[in-house]
Amino acid sequence: xxxxxxxxxxxxxxxxxxxxxxxxxxxxxxxxxxxxxxxxxxxxxxxxxxxxxxxxxxxxxxxxxxxxxxxxxxxxxxxxxxxxxxxxxxxxxxxxxxxxxxxxxxxxxxxxxxxxxxxxxxxxxxxxxxxxxxxxxxxxxxxxxxxxxxxxxxxxxxxxxxxxxxxxxxxxxxxxxxxxxxxxxxxxxxxxxxxxxxxxxxxxxxxxxxxxxxxxxxxxxxxxxxxxxxxxxxxxxxxxxxxxxxxxxxxxxxxxxxxxxxxxxxxxxxxxxxxxxxxxxxxxxxxxxxxxxxxxxxxxxxxxxxxxxxxxxxxxxxxxxxxxxxxxxxxxxxxxxxxxxxxxxxxxxxxxxxxxxxxxxxxxxxxxx
Amino acid sequence: xxxxxxxxxxxxxxxxxxxxxxxxxxxxxxxxxxxxxxxxxxxxxxxxxxxxxxxxxxxxxxxxxxxxxxxxxxxxxxxxxxxxxxxxxxxxxxxxxxxxxxxxxxxxxxxxxxx
Amino acid sequence: xxxxxxxxxxxxxxxxxxxxxxxxxxxxxxxxxxxxxxxxxxxxxxxxxxxxxxxxxxxxxxxxxxxxxxxxxxxxxxxxxxxxxxxxxxxxxxxxxxxxxxxxxxxxxxxxxxxxxxxxxxxxxxxxxxxxxxxxxxxxxxxxxxxxxxxxxxxxxxxxxxxxxxxxxxxxxxxxxxxxxxxxxxxxxxxxxxxxxxxxxxxxxxxxxxxxxxxxxxxxxxxxxxxxxxxxxxxxxxxxxxxxxxx
Amino acid sequence: xxxxxxxxxxxxxxxxxxxxxxxxxxxxxxxxxxxxxxxxxxxxxxxxxxxxxxxxxxxxxxxxxxxxxxxxxxxxxxxxxxxxxxxxxxxxxxxxxxxxxxxxxxxxxxxxxxxxxxxxxxxxxxxxxxx
Numbered sequence: 001x002x003x004x005x006x007x008x009x010x011x012x013x014x015x016x017x018x019x020x021x022x023x024x025x026x027x028x029x030x031x032x033x034x035x036x037x038x039x040x041x042x043x044x045x046x047x048x049x050x051x052x053x054x055x056x057x058x059x060x061x062x063x064x065x066x067x068x069x070x071x072x073x074x075x076x077x078x079x080x081x082x083x084x085x086x087x088x089x090x091x092x093x094x095x096x097x098x099x100x101x102x103x104x105x106x107x108x109x110x111x112x113x114x115x116x117x118x119x120x121x122x123x124x125x126x127x128x129x130x131x132x133x134x135x136x137x138x139x140x141x142x143x144x145x146x147x148x149x150x151x152x153x154x155x156x157x158x159x160x161x162x163x164x165x166x167x168x169x170x171x172x173x174x175x176x177x178x179x180x181x182x183x184x185x186x187x188x189x190x191x192x193x194x195x196x197x198x199x200x201x202x203x204x205x206x207x208x209x210x211x212x213x214x215x216x217x218x219x220x221x222x223x224x225x226x227x228x229x230x231x232x233x234x235x236x237x238x239x240x241x242x243x244x245x246x247x248x249x250x251x252x253x254x255x256x257x258x259x260x261x262x263x264x265x266x267x268x269x270x271x272x273x274x275x276x277x278x279x280x281x282x283x284x285x286x287x288x289x290x291x292x293x294x295x296x297x298x299x300x301x302x303x304x305x306x307x308x309x310x311x312x313x314x315x316x317x318x319x320x321x322x323x324x325x326x327x328x329x330x331x332x333x334x335x336x337x338x339x340x341x342x343x344x345x346x347x348x349x350x351x352x353x354x355x356x357x358x359x360x361x362x363x364x365x366x367x368x369x
Numbered sequence: 370x371x372x373x374x375x376x377x378x379x380x381x382x383x384x385x386x387x388x389x390x391x392x393x394x395x396x397x398x399x400x401x402x403x404x405x406x407x408x409x410x411x412x413x414x415x416x417x418x419x420x421x422x423x424x425x426x427x428x429x430x431x432x433x434x435x436x437x438x439x440x441x442x443x444x445x446x447x448x449x450x451x452x453x454x455x456x457x458x459x460x461x462x463x464x465x466x467x468x469x470x471x472x473x474x475x476x477x478x479x480x481x482x483x484x
Numbered sequence: 485x486x487x488x489x490x491x492x493x494x495x496x497x498x499x500x501x502x503x504x505x506x507x508x509x510x511x512x513x514x515x516x517x518x519x520x521x522x523x524x525x526x527x528x529x530x531x532x533x534x535x536x537x538x539x540x541x542x543x544x545x546x547x548x549x550x551x552x553x554x555x556x557x558x559x560x561x562x563x564x565x566x567x568x569x570x571x572x573x574x575x576x577x578x579x580x581x582x583x584x585x586x587x588x589x590x591x592x593x594x595x596x597x598x599x600x601x602x603x604x605x606x607x608x609x610x611x612x613x614x615x616x617x618x619x620x621x622x623x624x625x626x627x628x629x630x631x632x633x634x635x636x637x638x639x640x641x642x643x644x645x646x647x648x649x650x651x652x653x654x655x656x657x658x659x660x661x662x663x664x665x666x667x668x669x670x671x672x673x674x675x676x677x678x679x680x681x682x683x684x685x686x687x688x689x690x691x692x693x694x695x696x697x698x699x700x701x702x703x704x705x706x707x708x709x710x711x712x713x714x715x716x717x718x719x720x721x722x723x724x725x726x727x728x729x730x731x
Numbered sequence: 732x733x734x735x736x737x738x739x740x741x742x743x744x745x746x747x748x749x750x751x752x753x754x755x756x757x758x759x760x761x762x763x764x765x766x767x768x769x770x771x772x773x774x775x776x777x778x779x780x781x782x783x784x785x786x787x788x789x790x791x792x793x794x795x796x797x798x799x800x801x802x803x804x805x806x807x808x809x810x811x812x813x814x815x816x817x818x819x820x821x822x823x824x825x826x827x828x829x830x831x832x833x834x835x836x837x838x839x840x841x842x843x844x845x846x847x848x849x850x851x852x853x854x855x856x857x858x859x860x861x862x
Contacts, residue, residue, distance in 0.1 A: 024517070025542055025543070027542070027543045091515075118543065121562065121564070122517070122543075123517070124517065233529075233533070234529075234533070235528075235529035235530070278532075278533040278534055279533055279534040279536075280500075281498045281499075281500045281501070281534065281584065282500055282733045283498065283499050283500060283583065283584045283733060283734055283735075284536045284583050284584035284585070284587045285536070286528075286536045286537070287533045287534060371682060371683075372677065372678065372681045372682060372720075373681055373682055373683045373685075373687045374720075375683065375687040376713075376716060376717040376719075376720035376721065377720075379687070379713060379717060380717050380721075383713075383714075383717075386813075386817055387817065389766050389810070389813065389814075390813060390814040390817040390818060390843075390847070391814070391846070391847050391850055392850070392854075393766055393769060393810045393813070393814075394807060394810045394811050394814055394851065395850070395851035395854050395855060396769070396773075396854070397769060397803055397806055397807045397810055398807060398851075398855075399854065399855065399858045400776075400794070401769075401794065401799065401800075401802070401803030401806065401807070402800065402803050402804070402807065403855075403858065404791075404794070404858075405791075405794040405795040405799065405800060405803075406795075406800065409858050409859050410859060413858045413859070414791050414794075416780075416784045416787045416788060419780060419787070420780060423777065423780060432773070432777065435770070435773065436770050436773055436774050439766060439767065439769065439770030439773075440767055440770040440771065440774075442763065442766065442767070443763040443764065443766050443767025443768075443770060444767065446760055446763035447760075447763055447764060447767065449690045449760065450757070450760040450761060450763065450764075452648075453644070453690070453747065453757065453760065454744065455743040455744035457743075469771075470767075473770065473771055473774050476774055476778065477773075477774045477777060480774075480777045480778055480780075480781045481777065483781065484777070484780065484781045497737055499733060499734065499735035499736075499737070500733055504737060505737055505739075555749070555750065556750075578739075578741075579741070581736035581737060581738050581739075582736060582737040582738075582739070583734065583736055589736045620831070621831040622828070622830050622831035624831075625828060625831045625832070625833065626828060644741075644746055644747070644753060644756075647741040647746065648741065648743070648746075690760070691820070692752075692753070692756045693752075693756070693820070694750075694752050694753070694756075696823075697752060704823055706820075706823060707820075707823030707824060707826070710820070710823060710824035711823075711824060711825070711826070713824075714824065714825065
């Protein structure tokens with residue numbers, strides 16, 4: 001909504017994968033399970049992370065190495081293993097094993113009771129006796145509605161906070177629990193800012209321009225209620241969009257894959273016009289909600305693809321197989337996607353404000369000083 | 370909202386619940402089943418020995434406590450049970466059950482004082 | 485594994501079209517690792533897009549997919565198809581008005597939750613510079629169990645006292661009040677007692693215990709309420725002995 | 732909007748047949764009828780004792796009648812149910828925490844049962860001490 005109203009979406013190409021989600025449901029198995037000493041194994045029972053500059057494979061957990069490496073590196077390693085055919089095939093796609101057995105029942109119950117409960121319930125595996133099947137799952141969008149440190153956007157009176165926002169406390173990657181900061185700090189600031197504006201403004205009749213916008217929005221929904229026999233369904237388009245994004249704009253991207261996804265998403269965008277609303281009720285109509293959400297998701301997906309296409313480098317969670325190096329000279333900048341109705345968004349750039357933490361080389365495992 | 374006066378009756382209910390949980394099964398077993406069925410000696414309920422037993426000051430206090438706690442526990446619980454059975458005339462129900470408990474307590478007090 | 489066909493009887497209600505709720509049956513091919521929510525999503529995607537129900541996290545954390553499954557208040561994301569027979573009856577949560585299909589009106593619960601001031605009321609507000617409110621593990625342990633509540637309202641659906649008197653403050657709200665009362669950093673107990681220790685608060689509870697039995701996170705609202713009764717009884721007699729004392 | 736929330740009604744009298752846990756609850760609550768009746772009986776017995784030997788002996792005779800035995804059997808069953816349900820919830824109502832460790836509920840319940848057994852046995856021996 002903010003995007004369509006003219007607020008740019010910042011840094012949309014950066015999407016974080018969490019390396020250890022349950023297959024099928026995508027339920028996260030916390031980093032803590034690796035922090036306590038859980039190891040990742042491929043189908044040969046081999047700690048494959050040592051092949052990706054994350055070793056040496058100590059039997060104990062070591063900070064910033066092996067299983068405690070960053071989320072993007074771990075997810076990328078999975079991708080390579082999958083290409084090499086060393087992952088395990090299941091009904092819900094390929095997986096690797098997260099093995100907690102060395103911890104023993106007592107420690108698992110004491111430190112990771114929720115992990116045991118989730119694994120037993122949702123994949124039927126008791127981590128005390130068997131490894132948990134896991135795979136990378138889409139976890140967090142670092143980008144979002146461009147906002148400043150007061151959670152305000154370029155539209156006066158529009159504030160944003162949480163995952164939808166991009167204050168830029170994350171950059172191209174995200175540390176665990178940073179989303180709490182986004183909520184608590186910037187949620188409070190957004191609330192305070194909005195309250196200030198509300199207190200300063202007087203209740204007046206909305207201007208005719210706003211009235212018109214409201215009527216247009218209502219008209220669009222009424223049209224949906226009136227249309228019959230479009231043939232496209234929410235679940236059909238949504239599943240196609242999922243596959244398109246996963247294949248073309250997933251853990252690794254290339255110019256070709258992104259262009260293909262871009263075309264496909266444009267096609268999905270066109271077909272969305274033929275979507276048919278089956279539920280015509282005026283009360284708690286989730287079909288309508290899903291249609292509106294899907295429309296918004298299609299716009300966001302296109303912003304992700306186009307932002308990713310134009311960033312010809314690899315940085316954080318954005319990894320290009322055709323540009324594997326980071327390019328600070330050209331791309332140490334925020335991307336800003338601007339909405340253009342019916343077309344791909346326009347991308348502009350803004351310099352990054354660097355305060356205390358300077359960008360450095362990312363080295364993990366035994367390569368660290 | 371006004372703070373409730375339920376603590377008065379509830380404390381009797383709770384104390385009575387605990388007391389009866391410990392005491393009532395074995396008392397029923399002795400007086401209602403053991404002696405009448407001849408499993409325990411009949412002398413246990415023999416007039417002379419019971420009278421002597423009851424006239425002991427400590428026994429008087431203990432018996433009064435037993436009756437007092439038991440009937441008030443029961444009265445309060447039955448009041449709520451009546452509500453659970455769909456009887457909504459709470460005032461009437463409360464008057465009946467608490468009234469019965471009060472009468473029982475009073476009679477027990479008089480008898481135990483005079484016996 | 486071949487999917488098992490399960491017949492779902494779902495209570496439907498659309499105030500735009502219907503006078504009262506009616507059952508509708510759907511035959512769903514279920515995978516054995518599914519939860520009931522997966523089956524509902526299958527119905528929504530493949531069979532009937534007009535079915536309305538709430539859900540969000542699919543992992544028993546958000547508390548929005550509560551419903552009656554074969555007569556038992558349950559989170560549909562935690563109700564496994566493998567534990568269910570071939571016929572499953574699904575109804576909106578008991579003791580709440582039906583908004584639409586499986587969606588219920590939660591206004592009453594939210595109002596009650598608010599009425600017990602479910603937040604920390606510190607003795608004095610600390611500035612950022614003064615740092616955080618410290619607490620020892622022992623102090624945390626006192627109330628930790630009650631922090632696990634996800635406001636799924638299953639306990640309200642299970643509670644017969646709430647069913648018979650909608651003014652009863654109810655299990656989750658009272659348990660949450662107790663959670664803050666037990667918190668060493670909180671001094672809001674006196675303020676909460678006006679609601680908690682009223683006739684419609686803890687004293688409306690008859691300790692059926694159903695709330696604790698259906699809780700998906702093992703929170704024990706029934707226990708919390710009994711503990712509060714004992715504490716409030718103590719207060720009551722202390723107030724009688726020492727009128728005007730500060731609690 | 733055309734909201735029209737639908738209010739279902741709950742049976743005022745028969746609700747407790749809807750689920751076994753409600754039946755168990757009602758049985759627990761009804762135990763108080765028998766516990767209370769027994770309390771009344773004790774009061775009545777004292778009254779008879781006060782009246783004299785003949786009245787007392789009549790009562791003792793009545794205790795041996797089948798209706799009395801029947802009543803006491805049922806009352807015993809309910810009283811035991813009351814005891815069990817009461818003891819089992821004590822750790823919920825009165826949890827004990829020592830340091831940062833919760834005292835195991837099983838021990839609290841177990842202690843109750845142990846004391847109960849000792850008290851019951853003592854009374855039993857007292858009742859049979861005349862032999």
